[in-house]
Amino acid sequence: xRKKIYLMGVFLVIAVAISMILVNIYTRQPTPSLKQRIVxxxxxxxxxxxxxSIEDDTGLVVLGSIYETLTYYDYKTGAVKPRLAINWSVxxxxxxxxxxxxRGVKFHDGTPFNATAVKISIERARDIYRETGRGMGYIWDAxxxxxxxxxxxxxxxxxxxxxxxxxxxxxxxxxxFSPSVIEKxxxxxxxxxxxxxxxxxxxxxxTGPYKLISYDPxxxxxxxxxxxxxxxxxINNPNAPDIVIIKIVTEPVAQYNGLLSxxxxxxxxxxxxxxxxxLEKGFKAINLPTYHNFILFFNTKRYPTNIREFRxxxxxxxxxxxVIRDALLGYGKPASGIIPxxxxxxxxxxxxxxxxAEARNYLNASGVKLPVTINLLYQVDxxxxxxxxxxxxxxxxxLGIIVELNPQDWARLxxxxxxxxxxxxxxxxxxxADWWPTIPSPYDYLYTMLHSDSKEWNxxxxxxxxxxxxxxxxxxxxxxDYAKAMELYEQAQRLVHEDAVVIxxxxxxxxxxYSSRINMPEDALNPLYMFVIRFExxxxxx
Amino acid sequence: MPVSxxxxxxxxxxxILVILGVIVFSYLLLMLSPGDxxxxxxxxxxxxxxxxxxxxxxxxxxxxxPLYMQIVNFIYNFLTGNLGLSIAYKIPVSQVIVSxxxxxxELMLFTYFFSVPLGIWLGIYSAINRGxxxxxxxxxxxxxxxxxxxxxxxxxxxxASNSLTGFFPxxxxxxxxxxSTGFTPITGFYLLDSLIQGxxxxxxxxxxxxxxxxxxxxxxxxxxxxxxxxxxxxxxxLEDYVRAAVAWGIKRKTIIRQxxxxxIVPPVIxxxxxxxxxxxxDAMVVETVVFGREGLGSILIDSLHKADxxxxxxxxxxxxxxxxxxxxxxxxxxxxxxxxxRL
Numbered sequence: 001x002r003k004k005i006y007l008m009g010v011f012l013v014i015a016v017a018i019s020m021i022l023v024n025i026y027t028r029q030p031t032p033s034l035k036q037r038i039v040x041x042x043x044x045x046x047x048x049x050x051x052x053s054i055e056d057d058t059g060l061v062v063l064g065s066i067y068e069t070l071t072y073y074d075y076k077t078g079a080v081k082p083r084l085a086i087n088w089s090v091x092x093x094x095x096x097x098x099x100x101x102x103r104g105v106k107f108h109d110g111t112p113f114n115a116t117a118v119k120i121s122i123e124r125a126r127d128i129y130r131e132t133g134r135g136m137g138y139i140w141d142a143x144x145x146x147x148x149x150x151x152x153x154x155x156x157x158x159x160x161x162x163x164x165x166x167x168x169x170x171x172x173x174x175x176x177f178s179p180s181v182i183e184k185x186x187x188x189x190x191x192x193x194x195x196x197x198x199x200x201x202x203x204x205x206x207t208g209p210y211k212l213i214s215y216d217p218x219x220x221x222x223x224x225x226x227x228x229x230x231x232x233x234x235i236n237n238p239n240a241p242d243i244v245i246i247k248i249v250t251e252p253v254a255q256y257n258g259l260l261s262x263x264x265x266x267x268x269x270x271x272x273x274x275x276x277x278x279l280e281k282g283f284k285a286i287n288l289p290t291y292h293n294f295i296l297f298f299n300t301k302r303y304p305t306n307i308r309e310f311r312x313x314x315x316x317x318x319x320x321x322x323v324i325r326d327a328l329l330g331y332g333k334p335a336s337g338i339i340p341x342x343x344x345x346x347x348x349x350x351x352x353x354x355x356x357a358e359a360r361n362y363l364n365a366s367g368v369k370l371p372v373t374i375n376l377l378y379q380v381d382x383x384x385x386x387x388x389x390x391x392x393x394x395x396x397x398x399l400g401i402i403v404e405l406n407p408q409d410w411a412r413l414x415x416x417x418x419x420x421x422x423x424x425x426x427x428x429x430x431x432x433a434d435w436w437p438t439i440p441s442p443y444d445y446l447y448t449m450l451h452s453d454s455k456e457w458n459x460x461x462x463x464x465x466x467x468x469x470x471x472x473x474x475x476x477x478x479x480x481d482y483a484k485a486m487e488l489y490e491q492a493q494r495l496v497h498e499d500a501v502v503i504x505x506x507x508x509x510x511x512x513x514y515s516s517r518i519n520m521p522e523d524a525l526n527p528l529y530m531f532v533i534r535f536e537x538x539x540x541x542x
Numbered sequence: 543m544p545v546s547x548x549x550x551x552x553x554x555x556x557x558i559l560v561i562l563g564v565i566v567f568s569y570l571l572l573m574l575s576p577g578d579x580x581x582x583x584x585x586x587x588x589x590x591x592x593x594x595x596x597x598x599x600x601x602x603x604x605x606x607x608p609l610y611m612q613i614v615n616f617i618y619n620f621l622t623g624n625l626g627l628s629i630a631y632k633i634p635v636s637q638v639i640v641s642x643x644x645x646x647x648e649l650m651l652f653t654y655f656f657s658v659p660l661g662i663w664l665g666i667y668s669a670i671n672r673g674x675x676x677x678x679x680x681x682x683x684x685x686x687x688x689x690x691x692x693x694x695x696x697x698x699x700x701x702a703s704n705s706l707t708g709f710f711p712x713x714x715x716x717x718x719x720x721x722s723t724g725f726t727p728i729t730g731f732y733l734l735d736s737l738i739q740g741x742x743x744x745x746x747x748x749x750x751x752x753x754x755x756x757x758x759x760x761x762x763x764x765x766x767x768x769x770x771x772x773x774x775x776x777x778x779x780l781e782d783y784v785r786a787a788v789a790w791g792i793k794r795k796t797i798i799r800q801x802x803x804x805x806i807v808p809p810v811i812x813x814x815x816x817x818x819x820x821x822x823x824d825a826m827v828v829e830t831v832v833f834g835r836e837g838l839g840s841i842l843i844d845s846l847h848k849a850d851x852x853x854x855x856x857x858x859x860x861x862x863x864x865x866x867x868x869x870x871x872x873x874x875x876x877x878x879x880x881x882x883x884r885l
Contacts, residue, residue, distance in 0.1 A: 038718050046844060048585070049632045056585045133587050133595025141589075200632040217631040218638060218844075219836050220717060245717045250844070254834030257700065257712045381847065411577035411849035414586075438588070448588055456581075456592040 037540035039241040039518065041533060042249040042258055044269035047217035051199040052175035052206070053125040054135035056438070060171055061246060062221050064532030066108075067175035067206035070099060070118065070168040073440050073528050078344060080165045084113065084176055084207065094161030094479030099168075101152040105230045107178035108204075108211040115154040117179050119146045124190045125173040131191075136173035136438045142479075161479025163441070170439040171529045178205035209536040210244055221246040223535075231536060239519075239539040252383070259283060259513060265540075266514040268531055271383070272329040275511050285513045286520060289333060290527040291340045292436040292510070294385065295449065296503040297417070297459040299431070301424035305374065309366035311500040314430075315352035316359035317399045318392065324506055327387035331511060335504030337493045338435075338445050340527075345442025345489040350497045350504065359399055370400040374429035377416055380407040385432050388505070403430075420461035431459045432505070436530050442489040443475045450496060462501045467492050517541045553873075557866045561859055562617070568858045569613050569851075573605075577849035580605055582629050603629075616855065625856050630848040635856050638841060643860070644730025645714060646837040649759070649825055650818065652733070652752050657760035658767060658814050665771020670798065672776055680768060688765030692824050696758040696832035703754055712834045715748050755833045759825050763817040770813050774806040781805075808876040815872035819865050 048057040052067050070085040085099040105113035122140055129137025143164075145157040156164055168174055182190060184205070185198035202215030209231060210223035223244040232240075247264065249255045252271045258264035259278060270278065275285060298305040298314075305311060320334045333341055337350035363370075376392065378385045386407065393403040406428055408416060419427040437444040448454050451471065452463040474488035496502065512533075514520050519539040526532070580600040581587075587595035600606045604615050619625065625635035661684075668680040700712075715725070715732055725744045728735045733752070736745040778784060779802060787797045826839030838857065845853035 036722070038721060040717050046631060048630060051632075054585065056588070129589070129591055132584075132598050133589075133591030133593070134584055134598075136588065138589030138591060197627075197632075200627075216641070217633060218841070219641065222721070243721060245721070247717055248836075249834055250840065251831060251834055253831075254712060257834060260704065261712050263712055263716060263718075408576070409847040411582060411847060412575070414581060415576040415578045453590060454588075454592070456596070457588065 035542070036242040037239065037542060038243045038245065039265045039535065039538060039540055040245045040247050040258075040263060041266045041535075042247050042255045042264045042268060043531060044248075044250055044252070044255070046248050046250070047215075047221065049200045049217075050202075050204055050212075050215065051135075051196045052177045052204070053121065053128055053137065053173060054196060056134075056136050056172050058531075060529065061531045062204075062212070062215075062223075063175055063206075064171070064208075064529045065210040065223055065244065065535060066204045066208045066212055067177065068208050069170065069174040070101075070176070071165050073166070073169040073526070075342065075526050075528055078342075078440075080169055083169075084118070085168070088165055090164070090479075094163075095158045097156040097158070097164040098149070099154050099156070101154065102230060103152055105207050106228055107180070107207050108226055109178060109180055109184070111178045111180045111205070113176070113178075113207050114151045115148040117176050118154050119148055120179055120190050121176045122146060122174075127191060129173075136170065139167045139170050139173055139439050158479070160476045162476075163478045163482065166440050166478075169528070171532075172438045176207065178207075181205055209240075209534075213243075217248075219248055229536070235536055237536060237539060239541070240536050241538060241540050244535050259515065262515070264515075265518050266512060266520065266533065266538075268510070268512055270511060270513050272331050272511070275513060278513050282516050283513050284516060284518075284520070285511045286522055286525060287331070288510045288512060288525045288527060289341065290436070290508045290510050290530060291343050292434060292508040292527070292530060293335055293338065293340045294388075294432060294434045294505040294508070295335075295338050296505055297431040297433060297449075298501060298503075299420050299424060299427055299429050299459075299461060300501060301420055301461040302427065302429060304366065304368045304372060305429040307366045307368065308499060309362045310368050312352070313359045313362035313366060313399065314396065314401070315500050315503050316355050316362060317395055317401075318352070318503065319354040319395060320351075320505060321354070322395075323388055323391055327391055328384050328506065328508075331509045332384070332506035333509060335506050337497060338449060338502055338504045339442050339489075339493065340507040342527075343437070343442070343445075344440050345446075345486055345493075347490050347493050350493060352500070352503065356398065363399060371402055372400075373402040373404060375404040375406050376430040376432070377406045377408060377413055377428035378432040379413050379434070380409055382434070384508075385434075388432065414456075417459040418456055420459055421455045424461055427461075433459055434508075437528065440528055441475070441478060442486075442493075443471060443478075446471045446489065446492060447475070449502065460501045462496075464495070464499075467495050470495070553870055557863070557870075560866060561862055564858055564862045565617060565620075565855065566613055568855055569616060570609070572849075572851045572854060573609060573612070579603060579629050579849045579851050582849050620856075620859065626852055628845075628853050629850040630844065630853070631850075635852050638853055639838075639856055639860065641727075641730055642836060642838045642841040645835060646822070646825055646829065646839070648731045648733060649752060649755055649829060649835070649837065650822060653756040653759045653821065653825070654763065654814070654818060656756075657763045660760075661764040661767025662771050662810060664764070664768035665773075666775050666798070666803070668768065668772045669775035669779065672772075677772075681772070684765040684768035684772075686765070687761040688769065690761050690765075692758050692761065692828050693832050695761060696755065696828045699754040699758055700832060712751070714751060714835050715744060719747055720744060751833075751835075755825075755828055755835065758828050758832070759821050762821055762824060763814070766817050767810065767813060771806065771810055774809055775802055778802045778805045808880045811875055811879075812872055815868050819868055822861070822864075 043061050045058045047059050047062060049055045050059045050062050052063055068084050070083060072081045072083045074081050084102050086102050088099045090097050107113060125135060125137035126140035126143055129135050142158040142160050142162040143156055144159045147155040149155055185195050187195045204212040209226055209229040211226045213224045214222040225242050249258060252269045255267040256270050256274050259267050298311045300306050324332045336348050339346045376389055378389045389405050396403045417431045448457045450458055450462050452468055470488050470492040474485040477485035521537050524534045524537040580596050580603060583603055584595040584599035604612055628635050628638050664680050668677045671677045723741055723743055725741050732748040736748055784797060784801055787801055829835040829837040830839035842857055
């Protein structure tokens with residue numbers, strides 16, 4: 001028997017040794033057939049759909065490489081730049097827009113790009129929204145008629161003045177798809193519901209620098225360089241990736257491991273505490289200041305958060321710089337109001353100074369007897385909101401306010417939070433939610449989160465006619481007098497600030513960490529097109 | 543015949559009742575908890591049309607009907623094979639589940655391929671040497687193995703494999719390698735698929751990535767099987783017929799093979815079956831959280847987070863069916879090999 005044990009032991013040692021050698025040989029040998037420039041980009045969520053007219057969530061990360069918009073928003077200068085449209089003009093006080101389209105552009109299936117494609121793409125997004133409320137087609141609400149002047153000229157007639165050049169750069173509902181989809185999908189009209197299924201089952205025909213070659217929304221999406229893209233001659237990047245794999249890696253730790261193993265080239269969600277370690281190992285990072293911000297909503301319909309002084313007490317007891325240091329490890333910028341820094345309409349100074357004495361004064365003035373218990377609803381999916389909740393609880397304890405924590409995933413959080421309109425007494429006193437925009441307009445943030453008609457997203461239950469009128473007027477004025485519109489947006493924000501209905505917490509700074517075999521310029525990222533990487537600008541060493 | 547038709551009939555009826563119970567219970571639980579699938583189906587709508595979009599979505603999903611009608615509809619759709627589209631990803635539910643199921647099952651089968659024989663062998667060896675140092679050692683190890691938190695062990699193995707080999711066994715297969723060698727999943731079982739395609743590079747890659755999660759998951763079945771087998775063998779060794787055999791001078795090896803092992807096979811099969819199903823839960827956690835592999839774990843967590851009740855319910859039904867099938871198979875195998883058992 002002893003002999004057997006001995007033999008077994010020897011066998012085991014040999015087996016382990018062989019497997020280790022195998023692993024070593026295998027992992028060290030260069031893969032000879034890797035002649036193509038392949039980039040694996042780890043994205044942190046599964047894809048919710050790729051219908052260019054309807055998709056309004058994570059599909060953006062795919063759509064942004066396959067499709068193009070008429071214009072492009074340059075977040076650094078705030079300028080609108082040509083893309084599929086080369087120039088444009090506006091008339092009749094912002095109600096008539098004429099776009100000259102780029103010539104010689106072809107869709108991925110060879111169909112020529114022209115005014116018809118623009119008309120059907122925008123009409124589809126708009127009409128689906130009008131009929132069903134789905135997607136982001138509301139950005140085209142003002143568009144009454146689209147007139148094809150000639151193959152490369154298109155005219156938009158609006159119901160009310162709008163900055164159509166800005167809207168046309170939107171990150172959703174502004175993508176131009178090929179008119180040939182109707183034939184390929186075997187449907188009778190662009191409004192046919194089967195067309196949505198066709199897109200979502202992995203079909204896409206855009207004009208962008210990359211075309212879709214395989215689609216598994218839960219695992220990975222493969223894109224291939226589109227050699228006939230019009231922009232290659234302008235960019236002149238012979239080292240752009242031939243193949244892009246967008247790999248769904250939901251766990252930040254798994255993204256970190258993937259980078260280390262060489263499996264992933266670009267990671268979008270690395271645990272913040274590991275970024276420095278990666279940089280020390282030779283990885284590179286772009287810290288992108290984003291338009292993704294976090295907001296604290298007060299339930300204005302429930303005691304005691306319905307008392308302005310009580311809300312101000314909380315606002316002054318909240319030390320945002322500590323939150324950014326401890327919860328975000330520096331990857332955030334203290335917010336000023338609910339419109340992020342550098343975004344149109346952002347106003348400086350809409351903050352509450354951390355001052356416990358001031359907080360106590362407001363608390364006394366509120367008439368709320370201590371101890372008082374309030375509850376905080378927050379999203380469990382974000383590590384930073386989890387940490388924030390703990391820190392917030394300890395900060396409020398200093399004031400004598402007891403905070404009960406209510407962590408939920410996004411679907412449940414939204415369902416509970418919107419209860420402020422129907423059952424405010426059962427809805428938590430405080431909600432932490434996040435937002436990123438569709439179009440570069442303050443209306444995107446202000447309407448959605450604070451307008452009294454926005455009952456799905458206004459988690460404060462805030463109703464203020466003056467505020468509504470200000471932002472509605474500003475929205476229409478954007479097309480006529482942009483500067484005046486910005487003034488109105490500012491007034492509206494000051495009104496909210498004085499009332500302390502919401503507190504802007506922080507604007508996210510997101511580190512995109514990438515391998516040293518990649519060269520990624522800062523321009524490859526744009527906070528309006530969150531998580532989209534302009535792979536055409538990325539250089540890959542073989 | 544050890545398995546009667548009556549038994550099979552009863553088992554089928556019972557299984558159907560259990561599945562129906564799971565559907566009703568899960569459906570009620572999902573619908574009564576916060577998280578509106580209609581919001582997700584409508585795509586988190588914004589703007590002035592948001593409320594309308596949610597109402598239309600509710601209608602389309604049949605969520606505006608009474609709960610019992612919704613359940614009846616779900617059962618009807620399930621039976622007719624029409625699970626519909628996933629709420630979150632807008633692709634067929636079956637497509638979402640099948641790929642994850644193959645990934646998890648491959649991991650489970652690979653794990654059990656070595657952990658069952660190893661656990662049994664340790665148990666037998668420990669029992670026939672009971673009272674010795676090696677027996678104490680095996681007993682201690684099996685307790686430790688059965689009670690080791692798997693995701694701690696998984697993380698440790700991940701780090702160890704990195705520091706020993708410079709390789710992170712992350713994911714199921716290298717995307718770059720799969721792409722450059724033209725590997726295409728056929729059955730979803732990558733080991734098998736790579737063999738069918740004669741793609742040795744991918745086969746090794748898949749194998750290397752399977753080992754750490756499989757080792758992680760294997761600790762529970764190895765530990766449990768070693769403990770149970772030891773007890774069973776030790777008890778069998780004290781039976782009169784074994785002692786008589788010893789008195790008759792029959793060789794020790796023959797006694798172990800002919801008398802002892804035969805008597806422990808049915809309970810060992812039962813324990814293996816039960817621990818297989820239990821390990822499925824372990825696999826679902828470890829594969830996703832630690833090793834970044836796709837599988838049923840990530841699908842289930844995601845479907846719950848995203849109020850994708852169609853996927854959650856389908857998974858609940860499939861997992862229940864899987865549990866029932868494994869247990870039924872275990873009973874049938876037991877009855878087939880043990881003439882004392884009549885089903």
